[in-house]
Amino acid sequence: MAIKVKVVERPTGDVSYVRATLKGMALTVKHLFDVNGRVTTQYPEEKSPISPRWRGTHRMLTTETGKARCVACGLCPTVCPANCIKLVPGEDEEGNRYPLVFEIDEFRCIFCGYCQEVCPEEAIHVGRHYENSEYSREGFVYDLQRLMDQSHPVCEMWDPEDPKGE
Numbered sequence: 001m002a003i004k005v006k007v008v009e010r011p012t013g014d015v016s017y018v019r020a021t022l023k024g025m026a027l028t029v030k031h032l033f034d035v036n037g038r039v040t041t042q043y044p045e046e047k048s049p050i051s052p053r054w055r056g057t058h059r060m061l062t063t064e065t066g067k068a069r070c071v072a073c074g075l076c077p078t079v080c081p082a083n084c085i086k087l088v089p090g091e092d093e094e095g096n097r098y099p100l101v102f103e104i105d106e107f108r109c110i111f112c113g114y115c116q117e118v119c120p121e122e123a124i125h126v127g128r129h130y131e132n133s134e135y136s137r138e139g140f141v142y143d144l145q146r147l148m149d150q151s152h153p154v155c156e157m158w159d160p161e162d163p164k165g166e
C-alpha cells in the first residue's frame with residue numbers, strides 16, 4: 001500500500017475549537033450506538049491475529065532426537081543488548097558442545113530478535129506468543145527445558161527481499 005502524505009495547514013489567527021469538539025463528540029455518539037460496527041474483542045475468548053513478525057516468548061527448537069539444537073556457540077548471549085541470556089557451555093566425550101545451562105530472562109528481554117538472527121543453528125527463536133504473565137520476576141526466567149517445551153509458532157524475521165512481508 002502506497003503511503004500518502006496529507007499536509008494540514010495550521011490556522012494563522014484565533015480559532016474556535018467548538019465545531020471540532022462537537023464533530024468529535026458526534027463521532028463518539030455515532031460509534032456508541034453502532035452495534036454492528038463495534039470493534040471490542042472479547043479477550044481472552046477471542047483473540048486478534050498477530051503479525052507473522054511478532055517477536056514474543058522464546059522457543060528453543062529441538063533435533064529429531066528431542067535434544068536442543070543449541071551448540072553453545074555463545075553468539076546469542078554476546079549479541080543480546082539486554083544481557084538476559086545465560087549460557088554455560090558443556091562438551092560431550094566426542095567434543096560436541098551443548099548447553100549445560102541456557103536461560104533467558106523474558107522480563108529483561110527487549111524482544112529485538114537478535115538472538116534468532118545470529119544463531120547459526122536456528123535453534124533459538126522469538127515466538128508469536130505474548131501470554132506470558134507471571135506473579136514474580138523469577139517466573140520470567142525460562143530455563144532450557146521450558147524453552148524447549150514451548151510450542152507456539154516462531155517469528156518470521158524481516159526479509160530485505162520482501163520488506164512489506166507480502
Ligand code: SF4
Pocket residue numbers: 076079080081082083084085104108109110111112113114115116126
Ligand atoms: S530478543 Fe534480543 S533482548 Fe531478547 S534475548 Fe534475544 S537478543 Fe536478548
Ligand code: SF4
Pocket residue numbers: 069070071072073074075076077087115118119120121122123124
Ligand atoms: S546462538 Fe544458537 S547455537 Fe549459539 S548459543 Fe545461542 S542458541 Fe545456542
